[in-house]
Amino acid sequence: MNQNSPTTLDVTLGARSYPVWIGRGLLADAARWRERLRGRHVLVISNTTVAPLYLDRVTRGLEGLKWASFLIEDGEAHKSFANVERALAALAELGATRDACVIALGGGVVGDLAGFSAACWMRGIDFIQMPTTLLSMVDSSVGGKTGVNLPAGKNLVGAFHQPRAVVADIDTLATLPDREYRAGLAEVIKGAAIGDEPFFAWLETHADALAARDDNAVVEAIARKLRYKAGVVARDETEQGERALLNLGHTFGHALETAGNYTMLLHGEGVAIGMLLAARLSERLEMSSAADTARLQRLLETVGLPVAIPPGMDAQQLLALMRLDKKNTAGTLRLILWRGIGKAEIVAGVGEDDVLATLQAAIAG
Template identity: 85%
Template sequence: MTIVTDTRPCSIDVVLGARSYPVSIGQGLLSDSRHWRHALRGRHVLVISNHTVAPLYLDRVLAGLEGLQASSFLLDDGEAHKTFANVGNALNALAQLGATRDACIIALGGGVVGDLAGFTAACWMRGIDFIQMPTTLLAMVDSSVGGKTGVNLPAGKNLVGAFHQPRAVIADIDTLATLPQREYCAGLAEVVKGAAIGDVEFFSWLEQHADALAARDTALLIEAIARKVRYKAGVVARDETEQGERALLNLGHSFGHALETAGKYTALLHGEGVAIGMLLAARLSERLGMSAAADTARLQRLLERLALPTAIPPGMQPQALLALMRLDKKNLAGTLRLILWRGIGRAEIVSGVNEADVLAVLEPA
């Protein structure tokens, strides 16, 4: 068995020319502003967080902003609050701060905070800096890296957004100590997704260390986050605005976003929707003759070992889920365009998927 014991901080660069930025992963990063103060270029800073995270970490971030004009704007917690109304409230907070074009927004929280803060930064004066300080595992390994920002509509998740890259990502894993186990495991779904898309060896590594990862082993956690971020950074560098390869990072998301929307953003966490969605994508791939049942079974076993759901919640109707999937951003010319696979580590984009086949995998087993 491979034993990982290195708990030192690490840094991974997302290479995008003049807009390149570091992703720092380690312990104690929020409390030590030397890790991120250099990324601030102006005197105005707005910290966007939520009412759950702010009491835990806001003070230490504000302490690192001494000498600057800083304020905070807090959301209620949850996907249901990633709305245009809150973007408007955040923009008003920038106006009250007197934020100029060299201002910076710091996103202190999970994916909802990061998405909304990044979108607000993209809108204020046609684009100002922002720094991601993710406090959930899911945000550390996925949403904080790559510059996707956005808000939800009642019709669907992330239907409005912009590509706006951060100046830096500061992933302090000490914040995961206060993360409920359900949310922590939801973040592991995005780690599994990265391996399922394009890294057979990493998938095997996750199988080998699943129990220790579920138990939050520090060294293994840093290694898992770094491997996932390194993979995503490479994809983003090659396809920043999702014209091709980057779409593969959405394995399971067409199904997962439909499940989240059907549950009104309260029944499932994003990572839980991705976990179920990945398995549905694997079953659809198997039905279409693209992959083997053994790969589907391996994926299901790994997800279950990480305490992730693998079944559609009761009460969600196949036809309703299909209708939501028709609004997915990846679709082209009115036909379903899904991310499927040919087995572990071999994802691909498949256009013109037959809706009858999708319905078949959405039906209760």
């Protein structure tokens, strides 16, 4: 693998499409991604952890353009309206016109905030995703979901705004802490659990290689997950139906993240625990078997992901937070559950008693 031969996917949305490049040396390969820039103004949004490592690789490719950088602190707590306002002020100071571009250099927090800021500036300008974490490479960088958090819950404010390109340079994974790398594997597993049982079996076989960050296994896992996601997004861009399946585990997981003030769990860790809770609820509702739940738990544990609700969390509080989920309709819970591995479905009107019992049983251990 080299920077001249990345794995390339196309996300097609009607008459629109954009490329996704996966490989080594891509941040420095400006000849590839600079063609996606239409104007002369560029704002690179990153964070204080990523910028010292990779910002120079990107800005060297912006020679001849008028560019600036805007940094936020690292962490979910900084995906806030205050930082959106600061990002928009940076665009104003740059003199950004309607053909300007925002580059998101970082993980999911940076990508969400940068994309939302780009969607807001002059009612929508271009942005390019340059994800630097496994989690953002396999999930948030593709599909156009952007957003910010409120104290009441995660991603309650946002917009659908598709990127012009996604540049997934796996060199950045070398500096990713083990915990954050494992959190990314949760989203890989989630895609297989939703609708691709053969991929799930592949993950079981290659779990050790993925845990060891083997290049070929990592690129294959990213590509397979994104091919699945791109197909779903193409069929349901604004989440009116099928795309909601991509939220398997998210209603539980977001409640866990919020209850922990966005500091106790990484997003992928919340998704891992949430997926398992969704599987246990499915089992309680006699939709799936204990064998499927056990198979999911075994894979999560094999790659080093948490499977238990953190100590000190309260089932009633978690249920209250779940009521705020964006998928809910008419005041009733609407969850993504499954009928076994690769067979997720949207289930409306889920009884709160069953959800509460599932949470209580998990907390009791």
